[in-house]
Amino acid sequence: MKIFRFKSISLLSHAEKKARRITFSPHRNLLVGGNHTGKSTIIKSLFITLGAYPEGKLSRWDVGAITLVSFTINEKNYSVLYQKPLRALFDDKGSLLFLTFKDGEWGTYFSQLLGFNLALTDKNNETVIADARAFFLPFYINQDGSWFSGWNTFRYMGQYKSPVPSVLDYFTGVKPPEYYELNSMRRTKLFSRADIVRDKLLVEQVRLRLSNKLPLSGPKVVPEAFEQDISRLTSEITELNAKQEDKRNELVRLRETVSSLFLQIQMADEALRNYKKDTRYLQSDHDLDLTCPTCGAEHNKIFFDLLSFTDDARVLFDLSVRLKEDLIDAQNKVRLKEVDLKILNENYVRINKILEIKRGDLIFGDVILGMGGEAASLAFEEELSELKSKIKEINIEIESIDADIAVLVSRKRSSEILSNFRISFEKSASLLNVSFENSKKMNLSSRPDVSGSAGPRSILAYYAAIWSNCSGKYGSFSVPLVIDSPQQQGQDEENLPRMIAFISSHLLGNKQIILGAEATTQETFDHVVRLSAEYRLLQEDEWDEVKDIIDPFLEKIHKYTIEN
Incomplete structure (x- = not known):
């Protein structure tokens, strides 16, 4: 406890x-x-x-x-x-x-x-x-x-x-707490199983479509489908390029905001450090009286109270804190935009490579032709067998967790x-x-x-x-x-x-x-x-x-x- x-x-x-x-x-x-x-x-x-x-x-x-x-x-x-x-x-x-x-x-x-x-x-x-x-x-x-x-x-x-x-x-x-620990583990296992089940369904669908278009009697290549792929990929890469430009412009504006906030924070912190130095000097033991630069009057340490350095420093500190909170928000937005831009760039590179291959001499139909329908079918069966095995293992783990939860x-x-x-x-x-x-x-x-x-x-x-x-x-x-x-x-x-x-x-x-x-x-x-x-x-x-x-x-x- x-x-x-x-x-x-x-x-x-x-x-x-x-x-x-x-x-x-x-x-x-x-x-x-x-x-x-x-x-x-x-x-x-x-x-x-x-x-x-x-x-x-x-x-x-x-x-x-x-x-x-x-x-x-x-x-x-x-x-x-x-x-x-x-x-x-x-x-x-x-x-x-x-x-x-x-x-x-x-x-x-x-x-x-x-x-x-x-x-x-x-x-x-x-x-x-x-x-x-x-x-x-x-x-x-x-x-x-x-x-x-x-x-x-x-x-x-x-x-x-x-x-x-x-x-x-x-x-x-x-x-009790153990129930929520087990329940969290169970949800994780369920999510993993759902992902594997989706993969299994996808493999089964691809195998079914392939078997309809590629009988075991021999492979078949469709030129019209190849031309449609070229057109679709070209359209996608053009759209991605436009999105990249928009994201880059947004990122430039956010980085300018971050730079501005950095400068404001440095100015506030520098002023705060100067206040702290002045405060330590005024609090220190020294024999010299303080002389007002305007009227020439001399003051002893009670003059420190009149300067109100503490309140001014607190205002600067609050300003610095608020600026840094704004900076954190701006930096988070910059990171999110950088991630978005990275994902767009990766998709751009990936599709561009596919497009280059499609435009070259290597055609996917030639690969299928080389493999043969029987070899492709065997590869699908091996993949499905592995996915079914993983699903079975997770089901056993979920049953064990359910038994522990039932006791609690x-x-x-x-x-x-x-x-x-x-x-x-x-x-x-x-x-x-x-x-x-x-x-x-x-x-x-x-x-x-x-x-x-x-x-x-x-x-x-x-x-x-x-x-x-x-x-x-x-x-x-x-x-x-x-x-x-x-x-x-x-x-x-x-x-x-x-x-x-x-x-x-x-x-x-x-x-x-x-x-x-x-x-x-x-x-x-x-x-x-x-x-x-x-x-x-x-x-x-x-x-x-x-x-x-x-x-x-x-x-x-x-x-x-x-x-x-």
């Missing part, structure tokens, strides 16, 4: 010159504070940084703030820095592993890093690998939507068609998981003072729809039943359980403590728990973060400490963007 754990989150706002760093225990964590003190901001920022956007807005939050989330996968440390739209992944030594400005690229890379191979169907009926939204979906109760009967946890889930059943089947073990998705296994889910739900509902009559008819995706204050408690019991199976013998991932604000729909003085006690004591094992709550509790948590001031999550007195943590990562990103 792979174990994912949050280690810390650092938040920093250059606009406000404030920051905050929160660390997490690998076990039970409590974020406690009233409304607008930052509980949900911390929790939502964890997921946003990793590519999943929770429902709900961050009120009065600096959208340009930097977040740095550190986590472990099987005890190996990683960190992700996020400043919209940039995401950068670093390893435990601080080395930059991946950088992108696009959510889609990040989602693919993050799933590969996790070994999260769940395949979903998107709205275009295409199979895609799920991303962070699906990975965290069963393990996060978002105060903005998750406490009700719908799966309104993350935004943009409409990209997929009915993702929830597949996600739950994956994590509970109904269709057996009815006995599914029934066992569903039974454990229902038993766990009944037990959790009882502990949470919820009466639920239809538990024996529940499926994994059957979220309760209960009105009143019992609704949130029934939802918590439902999630607990899911989590119990995810950490059971068929589970494949251990993911943090994140619960934001259980004080929903008027939980009274008896039931709210009951919910917090359930979270603190019942959800044990190797799980990491992060609970955001409004009221203090007598229950024991391994790490408690107390938040008190409204709209003041970030603190001035933490600015220097957090900036010292984040700056080395920014330096590496900056160096990478300049060098690439």
Whole structure:
């Protein structure tokens, strides 16, 4: 079982010159504070940084703030820095592993890093690998939507068609990661077999046509067909030549765009390097005062603040980043055009060679005449025999894969998981003072729809039943359980403590728990973060400490963007 754990989150706002760093225990964590003190901001920022956007807005939050989330996968440390739209992944030594400005690229890379191979169907009926939204979906109760009967946890889930059943089947073990590995192998084998079957049909068709035109009694050459071939090939090569000219013109324009972008980037980077030299000089210890060239006034180091070099450098850095993103797009277009041109050129050369042969003394009919119908028929039979043998081998491999898949998705296994889910739900509902009559008819995706204050408690019991199976013998991932604000729909003085006690004591094992709550509790948590001031999550007195943590990562990103 792979174990994912949050280690810390650092938040920093250059606009406000404030920051905050929160660390997490690998076990039970409590974020406690009233409304607008930052509980949900911390929790939502964890997921946003990793590519999943929770429902709900961050009120009065600096959208340009930097977040740095550190986590472990099987005890190996990683960190992700996020400043919209940039995401950068670093390893435990601080080395930059991946950088992108696009959510889609990040989602693919993050799933590969996790070994999260769940395949979903998107709205275009295409199979895609799920991303962070699906990975965290069963393990996060978002105060903005998750406490009700719908799966309104993350935004943009409409990209997929009915993702929830597949996600739950994956994590509970109904269709575990091994199923998707085998299914991928099976699809590959099916594609290979389809290619070979097409080749076999083509050979059979050619053999049939040849047998009709070239009886075994003797070969036959048709001059009219030869003349038609010459005319067709000449027309094709003329058309290809025109297409080549169009592609070359497009390629010239794209290369001019790339050259222009290179020049703009060099100018921006050169200006940025000059700013950095000036900034280091102004920050250095020297005895000379600075003299204004206009008025002659002398200034001490406070003059550095007036120059606003930091803000100017940041503007140049953002410009350089945007230019490099445009450069990458332009270079990709150039490569695609070069590939298109290469294919056209290869076809041009191929057809030209055929045309030269056709126009020469060597005529295909002479070859057939030399071989004889019987020799041609023998060659076809040998080819068909080889193709049939390959098809048989692939069929045996597919049957073996089907047998392995059948074991993974057996009815006995599914029934066992569903039974454990229902038993766990009944037990959790009882502990949470919820009466639920239809538990024996529940499926994994059957979220309760209960009105009143019992609704949130029934939802918590439902999630607990899911989590119990995810950490059971068929589970494949251990993911943090994140619960934001259980004080929903008027939980009274008896039931709210009951919910917090359930979270603190019942959800044990190797799980990491992060609970955001409004009221203090007598229950024991391994790490408690107390938040008190409204709209003041970030603190001035933490600015220097957090900036010292984040700056080395920014330096590496900056160096990478300049060098690439």
